[in-house]
Amino acid sequence: GAVVSQHPSRVICKSGTSVKIECRSLDFQATTMFWYRQFPKKSLMLMATSNEGSKATYEQGVEKDKFLINHASLTLSTLTVTSAHPEDSSFYICSARDGDRGTDTQYFGPGTRLTVL
Amino acid sequence: GENVEQHPSTLSVQEGDSAVIKCTYSDSASNYFPWYKQELGKRPQLIIDIRSNVGEKKDQRIAVTLNKTAKHFSLHITETQPEDSAVYFCAATPSGGFKTIFGAGTRLFVKA
Numbered sequence: 651g652a653v654v655s656q657h658p659s660r661v662i663c664k665s666g667t668s669v670k671i672e673c674r675s676l677d678f679q680a681t682t683m684f685w686y687r688q689f690p691k692k693s694l695m696l697m698a699t700s701n702e703g704s705k706a707t708y709e710q711g712v713e714k715d716k717f718l719i720n721h722a723s724l725t726l727s728t729l730t731v732t733s734a735h736p737e738d739s740s741f742y743i744c745s746a747r748d749g750d751r752g753t754d755t756q757y758f759g760p761g762t763r764l765t766v767l
Numbered sequence: 768g769e770n771v772e773q774h775p776s777t778l779s780v781q782e783g784d785s786a787v788i789k790c791t792y793s794d795s796a797s798n799y800f801p802w803y804k805q806e807l808g809k810r811p812q813l814i815i816d817i818r819s820n821v822g823e824k825k826d827q828r829i830a831v832t833l834n835k836t837a838k839h840f841s842l843h844i845t846e847t848q849p850e851d852s853a854v855y856f857c858a859a860t861p862s863g864g865f866k867t868i869f870g871a872g873t874r875l876f877v878k879a
Contacts, residue, residue: 682865693856693871694811743810747865754799754860756867758810 653677654746656759663734664767670730671762673744679724680746684756685717688741700727734766769794771859773870781878786847788873790857791839797859800840801867802831805854814855815842847877 653676663669673683681702686694698719699707706719718730727746731738741763745756770793780786792800798819803811817824817831817840824831828847833840844851857870 684867691874694869696866696868699865754867755801755813755816757813758803760810761808763808 652748652755652757654680654744654757654759656744656762658762659760660763660765662765662767665735666733668730668732669734669764670728671742671744671764673727673729673746673759675725675746675748675757678746678748680727680748681724683721683727683744683746685719685727685729686743686745688743688761690741694743697729731764734764736766739764739766769797769859769861769866769868771857771868771870773857773873775873776871777874777876779876779878780847782847782849784847786842786844786851786875786877788842788855788857788875789839790841790859790870791837792859792868793838794859794861795835795838796861799860799867800831800833801858801860802829802842803856803858803869805856805872807853811856844875847875849877849879851875852877 655674657672683700685697697712700719700721702721708714721727741761743761744759773790801816804814805811815829815831817833828845830843854872854874856872858867860867
């Protein structure tokens with residue numbers, strides 16, 4: 651149980667285009683999902699907390715208009731990187747908390763490697 | 768807010784030896800401390816966790832200890848194997864909070 655999927659696993663795009671990344675909880679309902687960014691050999695940097703049915707909470711320094719988050723259902727959250735630039739190239743990972751179990755444990759998706767040319 | 772520090776950043780051990788990774792946290796309200804293992808290019812995987820009402824927890828070769836007074840917790844891996852080589856992250860979650868704060872990670876190398 652507690653499986654989180656993420657799509658796509660890898661994306662290459664041109665500068666100026668937008669990219670959408672999907673995060674799904676496959677076998678549980680996730681009222682809260684998290685989006686992280688990870689640079690090579692670095693830790694997980696929390697970008698925002700995604701709450702089903704409400705606006706996401708962004709961490710300091712993360713542009714909400716640049717990184718659009720939508721959590722329209724209990725099993726799906728999306729992150730859209732708008733007008734992507736080479737500096738947005740990174741590994742983006744989502745995680746979800748199992749609301750059914752009421753635990754603090756986060757389960758991570760496999761990540762999406764974004765390369766902006 | 769919570770701040771988690773993790774040491775060492777890199778750890779190299781011989782196969783069969785033990786490995787210890789230490790973390791400290793700043794928010795006394797934190798009550799949940801998971802440890803994740805991340806292999807290159809893969810997702811972080813939960814390997815063990817501990818809550819503030821417990822001082823120690825063990826799962827086969829892996830154990831975690833928590834000292835609430837000193838605000839530090841440690842991961843112990845015994846009889847290390849080459850497949851234990853990975854990056855390990857500690858984390859802390861404040862009570863009632865949703866955010867989990869991660870340490871900087873420890874890159875563990877187990878030499879055969």
